[in-house]
Structures are given as C-alpha cells and as structure tokens.
Amino acid sequence: MRYSPLITDLYELTMLAGYLEEGMHETPAVFDLYYRHNPFKGGYAVFAGLDTALSYLENLAFSDDELAYLRSLGIFRPNFIEFLRGFRFRGRVTAPPEGTIVFANEPLLTIEGNLAEAQFVETALLNIINFQTLVATKAARVTHTAGSAKVIEFGLRRAHGPDGGISVARAAYIGGARSTSNVMAGKTFGIPVKGTHAHSWIMAFDDELTSFRRYAEVFPDTCILLVDTYDTLKSGIPNAITVARELRARGHELVGVRLDSGDLAYLSRETRRMLDEAGFPEAKILASNEIDEYVIESILSGGGKVDIYGVGTKLATCMGEGGGALGGVYKLVKIGDRPKLKVTSDIAKATLPDRKRLLRAVTPDGSFLMDIITLADETVLPGETVYNPVNPLQYTTIPADARFTELRNVVMEGGKRTSDREPTLDQMADHCAGQLTRLPHGCLRFINPHIYKVSISNGLFDLRMRLMEEVRQEW
CATH class of the missing domain: 3.20.140.10 (nicotinate phosphoribosyltransferase)
Structure with missing residues (x-):
C-alpha cells in the first residue's frame, strides 16, 4: 500500500x-x-x-x-x-x-x-x-483480561474510516486479537476472518427458528447463531438447540451462539447450562456488545462462561480513560x-x-x-x-x-x-x-x-x- x-x-x-x-x-x-x-x-x-x-x-x-x-x-x-x-x-x-x-x-x-x-x-x-x-495496547489489555477466551476484532463499522479499519485489524492482531471481521484486512495481512449474522437476518424471516434453519443450511460447518433478537433464554437458545440437533443428524455440529445484549455474565452462565444439558458442551459462546477489558473483567467476576469475545467499538476507537x-x-x-x-x-x-x-x-x-x-x-x-x-x-x-x-x-x-x-x-x-x-x-x-x-x-x-x-x- x-x-x-x-x-x-x-x-x-x-x-x-x-x-x-x-x-x-x-x-x-x-x-x-x-x-x-x-x-x-x-x-x-x-x-x-x-x-x-x-x-x-x-x-x-x-x-x-x-x-x-x-x-x-x-x-x-x-x-x-x-x-x-x-x-x-x-x-x-x-x-x-x-x-x-x-x-x-x-x-x-x-x-x-x-x-x-x-x-x-x-x-x-x-x-x-x-x-x-x-x-495494540488496547488489544493487549483486552486479550490479557480475557485469559483463555479468544478475542475477535469486530471494529470496522465504528473505526475512523476504511484506512483506520485496516490499521485497527493489523495492530489489534499484534496485541492478541488474532482474528477479525474485516475481510479486506484478512486479504491484506492474512488475518483469519470470522463472523456470524445480524439481527436483520432473523427479522427477514417469518420466525426465528426458520431463520436459524436457513442459515444452518447455507453454512452447516461454520454456523454461529445470534440468539437475542427476541428472548435469549426462552426463544433464542431453545431454537438454537433445535437446529443443533438437526445439524448433528446431518453429520454437522453447531459451532456456537452469540449473545449481543443483556447481562452477559448471567446469560452466558445459563446458556452454558442449557447447551451442556442438551448435549452440546463443545458449542462456543460468543459475547459482543460494547465489550472492552472492563466489561470482560465484570463478566468474569460474575461467573460468566464466555469462550469468545467480539470486541468492536471500544477497541477500534480506543475508548477509555486516557x-x-x-x-x-x-x-x-x-x-x-x-x-x-x-x-x-x-x-x-x-x-x-x-x-x-x-x-x-x-x-x-x-x-x-x-x-x-x-x-x-x-x-x-x-x-x-x-x-x-x-x-x-x-x-x-x-x-x-x-x-x-x-x-x-x-x-x-x-x-x-x-x-x-x-x-x-x-x-x-x-x-x-x-x-x-x-x-x-x-x-x-x-x-x-x-x-x-x-x-x-x-x-x-x-x-x-x-x-x-x-x-x-x-x-
């Protein structure tokens, strides 16, 4: 460049x-x-x-x-x-x-x-x-706090312009966020690209279960379902478990679910319990929504069970005191x-x-x-x-x-x-x-x-x- x-x-x-x-x-x-x-x-x-x-x-x-x-x-x-x-x-x-x-x-x-x-x-x-x-410093603070959990850089849409978004993905990788949602950064630097889907995918269908099924049909081996569009524990997780069983019956496994709102410590604990009881202990829990090192620290102190953090706005814009x-x-x-x-x-x-x-x-x-x-x-x-x-x-x-x-x-x-x-x-x-x-x-x-x-x-x-x-x- x-x-x-x-x-x-x-x-x-x-x-x-x-x-x-x-x-x-x-x-x-x-x-x-x-x-x-x-x-x-x-x-x-x-x-x-x-x-x-x-x-x-x-x-x-x-x-x-x-x-x-x-x-x-x-x-x-x-x-x-x-x-x-x-x-x-x-x-x-x-x-x-x-x-x-x-x-x-x-x-x-x-x-x-x-x-x-x-x-x-x-x-x-x-x-x-x-x-x-x-x-890179912000990413190091986040990833060190996350411990064994992985961190994905999700910040492109809030970064300071397209060129800023590219630099964010590169520097965040050095600091420990070893994947990104930014496809151009993946091409430019060879960074693994990761992503799920938006709430609009679910809202585009008549009901949540149908949207989950259709997504799983298109991406049977990389399926992560966003479960908080309507009600995380009463609707999202039960529907995700239904789709996970259907995937397994076809020889595939649900990769995980994403939580994007609410009390992430409590919701991740309950989500882990429900997935484990349903026979999916390997399914990952991804948390997003204004995540930074302080939020991660709070989730961990609350007994949260998050496997992957999607960190966007506060990483890409380096928000925080100082x-x-x-x-x-x-x-x-x-x-x-x-x-x-x-x-x-x-x-x-x-x-x-x-x-x-x-x-x-x-x-x-x-x-x-x-x-x-x-x-x-x-x-x-x-x-x-x-x-x-x-x-x-x-x-x-x-x-x-x-x-x-x-x-x-x-x-x-x-x-x-x-x-x-x-x-x-x-x-x-x-x-x-x-x-x-x-x-x-x-x-x-x-x-x-x-x-x-x-x-x-x-x-x-x-x-x-x-x-x-x-x-x-x-x-």
Missing part, C-alpha cells in the same frame, strides 16, 4: 522549502519519536506500526500529479518543486520489534539522515506509530555535530539530547526490572545510579543481578530495510504475549498500575544538565 507524501502537515513542506533556501537541507540530523504518558492511564504500551512506517519510507516519492498540486497552491518556488521530484528517504531508522512492551519517554523510533528527509517524515510516522501503538490518542511527539535531538535540547518551563517536556541506546535491565530469569536510556557510546553497569527523566531529583540504583538487553536495532539503512525477512504478525503477537508475562504484575492493573522505572544514565543526565545551563546563560 502506497502512502502519498501529501499525507503530511503543510508545515513539513514549508520547513523543507525553507531549509532548501537556507542551504541547510543536507545538514545531518537526528530525531526521536516517543510519547510522554502511557495510554489508558495504564502501566505500559505495545509498540506497533513499524512495518507500515518502513513501507512508507521505502516508497516515499512525489508523483507528477502530486507535484502539480503543490505547484497550484502558489506558495512554493519552482526550484523547490523540482527538488521534490528527486526527493527520497535515504536515512537510518532504529526501532524495537513490533509487539515490544514500551514505556513513556523512551525513544521508539530514531530517524537519522539529512535535515530535509528526517524532518519531512515527522507527520506520517507519528500518524502511523501513534495509532497502531494505541490500538485513550483516544497516544500523544507521541517527534523531536530534534542532534543537528550536525551538536546535541540539541528543547527546554521548557515544564521539566517533564524537556527533551533528551543526542543519539541514544535503550536498554532493558532484566533479572536472571528474564523478568523486567527497569529500562535505561543511555548515550549511544556509553556503557552502564549494575550498581550505577540512574535518574528519572522527568524529575532529576529522583534517582535509583541498577540492581546488582541485572542483565542488559538492547531493545532497539537498526532496521533501515540508506533508505532500505536491513533485513529481507520481516517477522510475521504471528511472531509479533507471540512476542507481545511473551513480554506481558515478564512485566511486573502490578503494571497490568487498570487502577493505579505500578509505575515501571524508566531512567537515564549518568552520561545522558550530565549532558542534559549542561545543555540546560548553556540555554539559561543565553537568557
């Missing part, structure tokens, strides 16, 4: 034109993409969108039609339009694998190249990474040979200068202890003091038994991917699931989650403080 270079904010183009006029466009530059607060007021995020971002960068080029449009705006000089004709991304990208658990203030993507190319890609990269990371947008930012951290620092009156918004590494300290059994951001050429050791990036008065010591792993690798060099064997979506989802088991358990809480430590090294702390002092002296 090609992302047009016009999917950008106008100011990226005006800055690019300005850099060209000033002769600055080929100056080496380094930018970091990161976010400041964990989404949903939770304890972590799931990194996603990298493959999409790399595809955008690899194919970045202006078509004749796009150049003609920019010319028609009447705000750019002819030499700039001609400059764009040969414009490509030929830089370096450093990033973690998709599905990696990440935290606020950590550099996710680092983009290195000349100032023109590294600056211009800001908007598109934020658009891709912010949204897919947000969705959701809606990730709030990722893209900041210049080095230009030429000079580390750069954004200083504000709010220390939490002061940036971390220069090229950096992102290390994860783990216990001998692989459990996560803390993350440490260091300068690119700096070495850290167990026992050293490290500092809170948003409050320099807070510091801690790296545990003596800590082992370090690099969270990021160079994934693009010279505008080309460094590997010709990208991980599959299944591998990304497995990576995410494995990482969740290694988090401190408190990070998984929805209310007042444990705050995982993200620290900066001595070298980065000293550089930041020195640059801040230089800025103050200029005032």
Whole structure:
C-alpha cells in the first residue's frame, strides 16, 4: 500500500522549502519519536506500526500529479518543486520489534539522515506509530483480561474510516486479537476472518427458528447463531438447540451462539447450562456488545462462561480513560555535530539530547526490572545510579543481578530495510504475549498500575544538565 507524501502537515513542506533556501537541507540530523504518558492511564504500551512506517519510507516519492498540486497552491518556488521530484528517504531508522512492551519517554523510533528527509517524515510516522501503538495496547489489555477466551476484532463499522479499519485489524492482531471481521484486512495481512449474522437476518424471516434453519443450511460447518433478537433464554437458545440437533443428524455440529445484549455474565452462565444439558458442551459462546477489558473483567467476576469475545467499538476507537490518542511527539535531538535540547518551563517536556541506546535491565530469569536510556557510546553497569527523566531529583540504583538487553536495532539503512525477512504478525503477537508475562504484575492493573522505572544514565543526565545551563546563560 502506497502512502502519498501529501499525507503530511503543510508545515513539513514549508520547513523543507525553507531549509532548501537556507542551504541547510543536507545538514545531518537526528530525531526521536516517543510519547510522554502511557495510554489508558495504564502501566505500559505495545509498540506497533513499524512495518507500515518502513513501507512508507521505502516508497516515499512525489508523483507528477502530486507535484502539480503543490505547484497550484502558489506558495512554493519552482526550484523547490523540482527538488521534490528527486526527493527520497535515504536515512537510518532504529526501532524495537513490533509487539515490544514500551514505556513513556523512551525513544521508539530514531530517524537519522539529512535535515530535509528526517524532518519531512515527522507527520506520517507519528500518524502511523501513534495509532497502531494505541490500538495494540488496547488489544493487549483486552486479550490479557480475557485469559483463555479468544478475542475477535469486530471494529470496522465504528473505526475512523476504511484506512483506520485496516490499521485497527493489523495492530489489534499484534496485541492478541488474532482474528477479525474485516475481510479486506484478512486479504491484506492474512488475518483469519470470522463472523456470524445480524439481527436483520432473523427479522427477514417469518420466525426465528426458520431463520436459524436457513442459515444452518447455507453454512452447516461454520454456523454461529445470534440468539437475542427476541428472548435469549426462552426463544433464542431453545431454537438454537433445535437446529443443533438437526445439524448433528446431518453429520454437522453447531459451532456456537452469540449473545449481543443483556447481562452477559448471567446469560452466558445459563446458556452454558442449557447447551451442556442438551448435549452440546463443545458449542462456543460468543459475547459482543460494547465489550472492552472492563466489561470482560465484570463478566468474569460474575461467573460468566464466555469462550469468545467480539470486541468492536471500544477497541477500534480506543475508548477509555486516557485513550483516544497516544500523544507521541517527534523531536530534534542532534543537528550536525551538536546535541540539541528543547527546554521548557515544564521539566517533564524537556527533551533528551543526542543519539541514544535503550536498554532493558532484566533479572536472571528474564523478568523486567527497569529500562535505561543511555548515550549511544556509553556503557552502564549494575550498581550505577540512574535518574528519572522527568524529575532529576529522583534517582535509583541498577540492581546488582541485572542483565542488559538492547531493545532497539537498526532496521533501515540508506533508505532500505536491513533485513529481507520481516517477522510475521504471528511472531509479533507471540512476542507481545511473551513480554506481558515478564512485566511486573502490578503494571497490568487498570487502577493505579505500578509505575515501571524508566531512567537515564549518568552520561545522558550530565549532558542534559549542561545543555540546560548553556540555554539559561543565553537568557
């Protein structure tokens, strides 16, 4: 899928034109993409969108039609339009694998190249990474809460446009929702597609039993019946059981039933009892209707017997306190040979200068202890003091038994991917699931989650403080 270079904010183009006029466009530059607060007021995020971002960068080029449009705006000089004709991304990208658990203030993507190319890609990269990371995080929260039950992504009709629906299905898969109702996402990414039928199917027939029978005749091996159109327990389930017996007599089995309203904990318990007593213990119970991690938690606490959750609106739109947008930012951290620092009156918004590494300290059994951001050429050791990036008065010591792993690798060099064997979506989802088991358990809480430590090294702390002092002296 090609992302047009016009999917950008106008100011990226005006800055690019300005850099060209000033002769600055080929100056080496380094930018970091990161976010400041964990989404949903939770304890972590799931990194996603990298493959999409790399595809955008690899194919970045202006078509004749796009150049003609920019010319028609009447705000750019002819030499700039001609400059764009040969414009490509030929830089370096450093990033973690998709599905990696990440935290606020950590550099996710680092983009290195000349100032023109590294600056211009800001908007598109934020658009891709912010949204897919947000969705993958929501999906991880939902699927982790669901436990052994499966989760289907049902969000296309409520997603933010067709393109948003495609991104939702991909990112939700990484977070653990390993099937989708979105047929185009199935074709594009190879995601298994699942679905049932609507209430309108039942209402189109004279009675519920007839509608069930006709559906079972058309789909005898994939039949899931929606049982709440009239009365779930008095009509829907008894009629579904009748059809299940008829299917069995013909050599087929009812796959399951779907509950889409009411008290899902109570209804699923009763549905399970009725199906089991009728001789259909293998029939699955699928629940839908405004499902999210909080609803699932409530169903489970009420003794619910749901096998599959269809999660739509609240996943596709990332509803929930602290959701809606990730709030990722893209900041210049080095230009030429000079580390750069954004200083504000709010220390939490002061940036971390220069090229950096992102290390994860783990216990001998692989459990996560803390993350440490260091300068690119700096070495850290167990026992050293490290500092809170948003409050320099807070510091801690790296545990003596800590082992370090690099969270990021160079994934693009010279505008080309460094590997010709990208991980599959299944591998990304497995990576995410494995990482969740290694988090401190408190990070998984929805209310007042444990705050995982993200620290900066001595070298980065000293550089930041020195640059801040230089800025103050200029005032």
